[in-house]
Amino acid sequence: MTVMFSKKCEYGLQAVLYLAAHMDRDAIPAEEVAGKLSIPKEFVSKILQSLTESGIINSRKGKSGGFSIAKDPKKIKLIDIVAAIDGLSMFNSCVMGFPNCDVNNPCPLHDKWGELRTKAYSMLTDENLDQFREKTLRKVSNL
Amino acid sequence: MTVMFSKKCEYGLQAVLYLAAHMDRDAIPAEEVAGKLSIPKEFVSKILQSLTESGIINSRKGKSGGFSIAKDPKKIKLIDIVAAIDGLSMFNSCVMGFPNCDVNNPCPLHDKWGELRTKAYSMLTDENLDQFREKTLRKVSNL
DNA sequence: GTTTAATCAGACAAAATAATCTGATTAAAG
DNA sequence: CTTTAATCAGATTATTTTGTCTGATTAAAC
Numbered sequence: 602m603t604v605m606f607s608k609k610c611e612y613g614l615q616a617v618l619y620l621a622a623h624m625d626r627d628a629i630p631a632e633e634v635a636g637k638l639s640i641p642k643e644f645v646s647k648i649l650q651s652l653t654e655s656g657i658i659n660s661r662k663g664k665s666g667g668f669s670i671a672k673d674p675k676k677i678k679l680i681d682i683v684a685a686i687d688g689l690s691m692f693n694s695c696v697m698g699f700p701n702c703d704v705n706n707p708c709p710l711h712d713k714w715g716e717l718r719t720k721a722y723s724m725l726t727d728e729n730l731d732q733f734r735e736k737t738l739r740k741v742s743n744l
Numbered sequence: 745m746t747v748m749f750s751k752k753c754e755y756g757l758q759a760v761l762y763l764a765a766h767m768d769r770d771a772i773p774a775e776e777v778a779g780k781l782s783i784p785k786e787f788v789s790k791i792l793q794s795l796t797e798s799g800i801i802n803s804r805k806g807k808s809g810g811f812s813i814a815k816d817p818k819k820i821k822l823i824d825i826v827a828a829i830d831g832l833s834m835f836n837s838c839v840m841g842f843p844n845c846d847v848n849n850p851c852p853l854h855d856k857w858g859e860l861r862t863k864a865y866s867m868l869t870d871e872n873l874d875q876f877r878e879k880t881l882r883k884v885s886n887l
Numbered sequence: 888g889t890t891t892a893a894t895c896a897g898a899c900a901a902a903a904t905a906a907t908c909t910g911a912t913t914a915a916a917g
Numbered sequence: 918c919t920t921t922a923a924t925c926a927g928a929t930t931a932t933t934t935t936g937t938c939t940g941a942t943t944a945a946a947c
Contacts, residue, residue: 604839608905611841616906617797618840618852621809623822629841630923639843650925663914664922679853687745696747698754698783699883704887709761709879710822713867714747717860721781724856736852743849751935773893787936793895806944809893 603719610686611620612640613648617682621730622737628659628667640711647684653695656686674730684723692718748864753829755783756791760825762799764817764873765880771802780884791829798828801872817873826868835861 602612609642615638623629631649631721635642649668653660658672683689695702696714746754758776760782766772774792778785792811796803801815813820826832837858847854 602853603841604834604837604874606841607745608838608841609867613777614840615842628923632923635929636937637931641906646924647906653924661914662912662918662922665915666913668924683890690745691747693838694745696749697757698749698751699758700887706883707879709876710867712839717863717867720860720863724853724860733852736850740845740849740851744843771893775893783925784936786938789894790936796894803894803945805894805942807890807892809943811894 606683606693607687609644610683611718612638612645613652613682614641614679616645616649616668617652617657617677618730618733619741620668620670621677622734622741623668624674628661628666628669630667634668637727637744639744647707652682652685655681657681657685668695670730674734677730678726678728679730679733680722680725692722748834749826750830752787752791753826753869755781755788756825756829757822759783759788760795760800760813760820761829761873761876761880762884763811763813764820765884767813767817767878771804771812773810777811780887782880782887793826795825798824800824800828812875817877820873821871822871822876823865823868823871835865 603693605612611737616634617639619634625694627689631646632642634640638645644665649658650660652658653671657677659669659738661667675744680689695708696710698710699708702708749757757776760779762777763772764793775785775788777783777792778788781788792801793803795801800814800820802812804810804812823832838851839853840851842851845846845851845854
């Protein structure tokens with residue numbers, strides 16, 4: 602069981618952080634990303650392809666090709682990756698799965714979950730990819 | 745996509761809350777629970793069976809049989825249902841799926857997620873089933 | 888004791904998610 | 918221009934999750 606994102610999304614977050622932490626380098630092949638992060642190569646490749654369509658990363662075909670961050674990493678937030686892969690429905694769904702859970706018809710956890718959800722959203726929007734660089738490098742070097 | 749629990753767990757939480765909110769009545773058949781909560785009957789039946797094995801609810805076979813809360817609802821917390829169905833791994837896994845994510849080798853979100861996780865745990869442990877009774881009745885009456 | 892309405896058990900089916908395979912295309916480098 | 922190393926596209930497989938079906942068992946009520 603994953604915590605709150607799909608496996609695809611977890612991998613996507615890891616991979617994009619990896620690319621952002623290595624902006625200084627050229628395009629990075631899917632094989633390297635897969636190897637460093639222990640993700641199946643074809644799977645991470647697919648995920649990065651889809652993020653290319655979303656405009657978050659670039660891809661370059663052919664020899665010495667690979668993937669790289671598409672724009673200024675100061676302008677990319679983790680929420681962008683989550684939105685592109687899992688979507689944002691988790692931020693307006695009832696935590697217990699009740700339908701029509703809103704302020705007029707709240708489930709027993711509505712208020713408490715509401716606070717948590719707001720903080721979870723902040724967690725994904727407060728910092729940009731550039732600000733995660735060092736932490737990512739430290740984590741990746743210990744995998 | 746569910747928010748943070750599996751569908752099975754969401755249904756389990758809803759169903760147990762329903763039973764707890766109707767403790768005054770006799771055993772409640774799976775069919776009623778399924779109908780009120782719009783959950784497939786056989787599915788909720790399976791879920792309630794498994795919670796019977798976990799000792800959270802009782803079942804009675806035969807005519808006028810059904811399910812009921814097994815013990816004092818003041819002594820049951822939502823976390824008990826989550827633990828029985830999804831397990832507690834979500835409370836010690838990395839939110840981004842990194843391995844070995846701990847204080848010595850944290851992922852970029854480790855600290856922020858740590859706080860959230862603690863609060864999510866509180867959300868499931870602060871109140872007992874009895875305290876959810878009214879809120880549940882209000883919600884269920886508007887489904 | 889027969890009928891009826893329920894759980895229970897286990898197999899089965901469908902759908903979603905995760906992962907793999909194959910071959911085509913592309914572009915750098917010799 | 919040939920080789921090589923990469924993405925890309927799409928089909929396929931595997932696994933997990935979700936949901937369904939069938940029949941056996943149980944117990945209340947008549």
